[in-house]
Amino acid sequence: MPPFFERLGFVGLSYREVGFDGLGSLALPDDLSQRRELAAALGAELVYLSTCNRVECYVLLSEPAREGELRERAQALFARRGVEVRSEQLRVEVGPRAARHLFEVCAALQSLVVGETEIAGQVRRALGRARSEGTAGPRLAGLVERALACAKRVRRETQLGELSLSVSSLAVRKINDHFGSQGPRSSVVIGVGDMSRKVVRTLKAQPGAGDILLVNRTRSRAESLAAELGVRAASFEELRASPPERFDLLFSATSSREPLVGRSLFARRRPGSQTVVVDLGVPADVHAEVADLPGVRLVAMRHLTLLAERNSVLLQGEVARAHEIVARELRVLEREAEGERLVESGLETLFADGLGEVASEDKALLRSFFSGLVGRLARQPQGAGS
Numbered sequence: 001m002p003p004f005f006e007r008l009g010f011v012g013l014s015y016r017e018v019g020f021d022g023l024g025s026l027a028l029p030d031d032l033s034q035r036r037e038l039a040a041a042l043g044a045e046l047v048y049l050s051t052c053n054r055v056e057c058y059v060l061l062s063e064p065a066r067e068g069e070l071r072e073r074a075q076a077l078f079a080r081r082g083v084e085v086r087s088e089q090l091r092v093e094v095g096p097r098a099a100r101h102l103f104e105v106c107a108a109l110q111s112l113v114v115g116e117t118e119i120a121g122q123v124r125r126a127l128g129r130a131r132s133e134g135t136a137g138p139r140l141a142g143l144v145e146r147a148l149a150c151a152k153r154v155r156r157e158t159q160l161g162e163l164s165l166s167v168s169s170l171a172v173r174k175i176n177d178h179f180g181s182q183g184p185r186s187s188v189v190i191g192v193g194d195m196s197r198k199v200v201r202t203l204k205a206q207p208g209a210g211d212i213l214l215v216n217r218t219r220s221r222a223e224s225l226a227a228e229l230g231v232r233a234a235s236f237e238e239l240r241a242s243p244p245e246r247f248d249l250l251f252s253a254t255s256s257r258e259p260l261v262g263r264s265l266f267a268r269r270r271p272g273s274q275t276v277v278v279d280l281g282v283p284a285d286v287h288a289e290v291a292d293l294p295g296v297r298l299v300a301m302r303h304l305t306l307l308a309e310r311n312s313v314l315l316q317g318e319v320a321r322a323h324e325i326v327a328r329e330l331r332v333l334e335r336e337a338e339g340e341r342l343v344e345s346g347l348e349t350l351f352a353d354g355l356g357e358v359a360s361e362d363k364a365l366l367r368s369f370f371s372g373l374v375g376r377l378a379r380q381p382q383g384a385g386s
Contacts, residue, residue: 004139005337009044009065010091010098011074012056015112017089020053020301024283025083027055030255032133039135041077042070047130047144049105051122052167052195052253052282052301053112058102060140065094096334099143103326106144106151108160112305113167114315115160115322118194120151143333150329154322160315168195168253170304171278172202175249178276178297184248185210190236190261191254192216192225195280199251200229213247215239217256236260243268251278252285261286266293 015023027050028034039046044059057074059065071092078085093101104110108119127144130136136144154160175184183206189196192214203209212231216222219235226233243265252261261277269275274295279286284300291298 003337003340004060005095005099005334006064007061008095008098008140008143009059009061009067009070010056010093010101011042011059011070012049012054012091013085013089014054014091014110015301017091018085021283023053023055024257024281026078026085027255027282029257035129035133035135038077042073045130045137045140046135047126047140048135049123049126050255051119052280054105054110056105058098058140058144060137065098067092067094070094096330099147099333100326100330102144103147103150103330104323106147107154107322107326108151109154109319109322109326113170114319116167116169118167120148121194124148146329146333150326153329154325157325158318158321160318160322167280167301167304168198171195171251171280171299172199174299174304175199175202175251175276175278179248182207183209184276186244186247187212187249187251188215188239188244188247189213189231190215190239190250190252190285191281192221193253193255195253196251197225197229199253199278200225200231203249204229204231210248213239213244217254240265245270246273247275249276249278251280253280254285256281256285257283259284259287261290263287263289263293266290266296269295 013023013026018026028038028048035046035048038048038057039059042057042059042061044061044065047058049056049058059070071087071090074090074092075085075087091101101110106120106123108115108117111119123144127136127141127148131141183203187203187210189200189203189212196214200212200214203212213234214222214226214229214231215234215236215238216225217236219233219238222233222235245268247269250261250265254260260281261279266275272295274297276297276299277286277290278299280301282301286298286300290296
């Protein structure tokens with residue numbers, strides 16, 4: 001089998017290539033069969049990552065990974081789902097470049113908000129799913145673990161974690177800009193993910209925290225989180241059947257394939273009401289028509305990009321230090337890979353020339369010993385530039 005790095009690949013898209021609405025149409029439903037179909041279509045082990053600003057596949061093939069073949073396989077899969085993806089929209093990397101992208105993603109260097117804190121948890125959950133569903137073996141899973149460990153180093157050795165913000169933090173900032181420190185008196189929060197949880201906790205901590213209704217398509221999930229956070233719960237069907245007469249804030253962050261919030265949800269609002277609507281769904285949870293309603297101010301993902309860009313300018317020095325840490329970790333990986341290649345070729349020659357009768361378990365022990373030795377040597381400091 002070819003060496004590890006030769007078989008490694010990445011294919012994906014982000015909001016930068018297709019926009020937030022386009023990205024939502026490309027994400028897979030949260031379904032095991034869909035992820036297994038994706039792994040089969042790519043002909044590889046797979047760790048599938050879908051967030052509010054990216055859809056990515058990290059793959060390990062049995063043969064050398066080739067950019068053209070990965071791109072064609074991905075486009076064919078999207079075409080079968082009725083979605084057209086142009087060749088230039090797909091980012092494809094193989095070998096060390098694929099590893100670099102993974103490490104930069106885990107360290108939040110590729111995020112909408114550089115240095116944000118949520119991506120590492122999202123990658124860790126994606127890895128957990130891949131392991132439990134059997135789409136990723138130990139080598140690919142081990143690489144993702146190395147990338148997550150590198151992300152911890154970045155947060156420990158730079159100030160990115162202290163100075164940066166997450167997407168939900170930017171949304172909270174926009175909410176605070178409108179309502180001030182007292183907060184909204186009546187809020188509806190749709191979704192039970194990390195971003196919704198963070199927003200509810202922020203609202204609860206404000207001095208003027210008022211009524212908060214947590215809504216989810218599955219009522220039991222809303223009830224579970226609402227009990228933990230000390231707020232009310234409802235299903236989305238209940239909310240749609242009896243929308244409140246007043247809500248100052250509506251926050252939504254779900255993975256729904258269709259918009260959830262339309263004009264009807266505002267039908268019973270009192271005349272003269274003012275409502276801030278924050279939509280972090282990908283694709284959008286809120287129909288565009290809502291922005292035209294009197295007294296409604298819509299804040300969507302695209303509105304947060306300017307804040308994110310301003311934040312990244314302030315972090316340039318820390319970002320450079322983070323890239324140096326990633327580069328050092330990748331050099332270790334490449335030395336390990338080269339060492340493994342040399343060990344394998346050397347042992348194969350040795351077995352063929354003079355040790356052909358060595359038992360298979362003894363060959364395995366020799367491989368393990370020399371691979372471990374090479375790994376320790378690869379991790380030794382290599383000078384100031386390493």
